[in-house]
Amino acid sequence: MEKAWYKVWPKDVPRHFIFEDKVLENYVEEHARTNPDDTAVYFYGKIITYGELADMYLQLAAQLHARGVGKGDTVALYMENSPQFIIAFLAVQRLGAIAVPMNPMFKRAELSHLLGDAGPKAIFIQENLLAHLCPILPEFPGLRIISTALTDFAPDHPEFPMSFAPMERTISRLPGEERILELIHYDDPIPPANACLDDTAVLQYTSGTTGMPKGAELTHRNIVANAFSFRDGVRTKPRDRHLSAMPLFHVIGLVNCMGSPLCNGGAIMLFHRFVPDVILEAIHKLQIQHWVSTATMNIAVINHPNAANYDLSSLSGCLSGGAPVPRPIFERFYEVTRTRLLEGYGLSETTAQITMNFFENARVGSAGIPLMDADVRVVAIDDPHVEVPPGQQGELAFKGPMVMKGYWKNPEATAAAFVDGWFLSGxxxxxxxxxYVHISGRKKELIKSSGFSVFPNEVESIMHKHTAIKEVCVVGVAHDYRGEEVKAYVVLKEEAVGNVTEQDIVEWAKEHMAVYKYPRKVEFLNELPKTGSGKLLRRALYERANQIQKT
Structure with missing residues (x-):
């Protein structure tokens, strides 16, 4: 039976993907042969061509191979955005080994858990992060340490302000520690490509907001499928410039900001982190065409006092992920940038997006339609074997070439995540x-107030219409009579601070939504807690609200 979304499918976008026997690294090496002088990576003015990129990662692969790293071994990448992250990732791919991107904000306990779970043979690490690794090194005898400084590939005269210049190492060189810059200047025989499409390519650890992080096993097929889905979905072309300010350790940055441009011969315009002034100026000066963002970044842009001073007309579109985007943000984003915001949806387990809006027939307020060869169904909240009809709320379940093979060394979690061959998203x-897919919120975040279901994203979308609200997060708080009641954490716009009270927001909300739905409690914060990838830590606010309630 033909899928419902095929009647709105863009005519020039293929519905199915024909896989070649190539992984990401094969595409990069091919570009290096055919267009060696094309820009592969731009970093604050430093340009690395495809030819130079291939020379470096192939030499690094040779050195890893000489040190015993081979097919199926895991290698950790504990670094922020930098060219050396990309070089190391491609070297690991060349060997058929498994890359383990790690959040550089992790400290000792989190680092110990991930290293213990993944069991890497080597770790690529930023020098200023060595202090977190050093105390736990005795737990991991034989772990090879390959270090780098963020300034290793920085230009002498940066075109934009760099936020990492003062970041120095705080400990002396460790026994056996080697440096990336030393390893890429050898001239050893290059090991043959050793990865197949269905091999595990990446252990993408979940954010851990509901427990210890689990490693989603993403295959080379998963990565290639989504890299080309993004290419076709947003119409990218070879040599197009892709803004990369999303963290590369996160699946969105890894696939959309790094993997897709490299597959297609595009240029990665890489920035250490998202700094609104720098990013707006970069789009203006570098004439960047493609930008993958989060709702947090979108809000920062539309509230930037000088946004009108920048020419953002080079942007052909902006794909937003990580959290649903309220309608007022869509409208304001277009006013400021004259660029359409396209919303997509995905998870670590689906290798970034599995649905998205295309330029044609985009439906504001939805997460779009399933990508090529992907499928969606909605199942009953209390019985995942039962599919519910269109329009009815339930849990979203997916199939497709971008869905992970399972959780690393965790068959119980894998079995719980799949029902009848469908991945349960939560x-x-x-x-x-x-x-079109419409997201209401996490299954565990559903608020039950007076017997009614309250979806946090719906309440937040309404509250964003208040002219004083910059950001908002809604959680459920235990209540003796209602079961739960709604509480909103609000970040005010600068001009509203001191002029709008928490009770003002409550009264406004009471006028704009149903009695069981409006937040009866509002608390102002200077900022909302987020992960390193900009994802809202709703669970932290839930725990805060309920702890305050108990007190």
């Missing part, structure tokens, strides 16, 4: 009659 929502 997200609530519905699919409308045209096949």
């Amino acid at each position: 997200d609530l929502g519905h699919v409308d009659e045209d096949g």
Whole structure:
């Protein structure tokens, strides 16, 4: 039976993907042969061509191979955005080994858990992060340490302000520690390509907001499928410039900001982190065409006092992920940038996006339609074997070439995540009659107030219409009579601070939504807690709210 979304599918986008026998690294090496002088990576003015990139990562692969790293071994990448992250990732791919990107904000306990779970043979590490690794090194005898400084590939005269210049190492060189810059200047025989499409390529650890992080096993097929889905979905071309300010350790940055440009011969315009002034100026000066962002970044841009001073017309579109985007943000984003914001949806387990809005027939307020060869169904919240009809709320479940093979060394979690061959996302929502996916929130975040279901994203979307609100997060708080009631954490716009009270927000919300739905408690914060990738830590606010309630 033809899928509902095929009637709105863009005519020039293929519905199915024909896989070549190539992984990401093969595409990069091919570009290095055919267009060696094209820009592969731009870093604050430093340009690395495809020819130079291939020379470096192939030499690094040779050195890893000489040190015993081979097919199926794991290698940790404990670094922030930098050219050396990309070089190390491609070297690991060349050997058929498994890359383990690690959040550089992790400290000792989190680092110990991930290293213990993944069991890497080597770790690429930023020098200023060595202090977190050093105390736990005795737990991991034989772990090879390959270090780098963020300034190793920085230009002498940066075109934009760099936020990492003062970041220095705080400990002396460790026994056996080697440096990336030393290893890429050898001239040893290059090991043959040793990865197949269905081999595990990446252990992408979940954010751990509901427990210790689990490693989603992403295959080379998963990565290639989504890299080309992004290419076709947003119409990228070889030599296009892709803004890369999302963290590369996160699946969105890894696939959309790094993997897709490299597969297609594009240029990665790489920045250490998202700094609104720098990013706006970069789009203006470098004439960047593609930007993958989060709702947090979108809000920062539309509230930037000098946004109108920048020419952002080079942008052909902006794909936003990580959290649903309220309608007022869409409208304001277009006013400021004259660029359409396209919303997509995905998880670590789906190798970034599995649904997205295309330029044609985009439906504001939805997460779009399933990508090529992907499928979606909505199952009953209390019985995942039962599919519910279009328009009815339930848990979203997916199939497709971008869905992970399972959780690393965790068969119990893998079995719980799949029912009848469908991956259970843990997200609530519905699919409308045209096949567009609508997200309501996490299954565990559903608020039950006076017997009614309250979806945090719906309440937040309404509250964003208040002219004083910059950001908002809604959680459920235990209540003796209602079961739960709604509480909103609000970040005010600068001009509203001191002029709008928490009770003002409560009264406004009471006028704009149903009695069981409006937040009866509001608390102002200077900022909302987020992960390193900009994802809202709703669980932290839930725990805060309920602890305050108990007190």
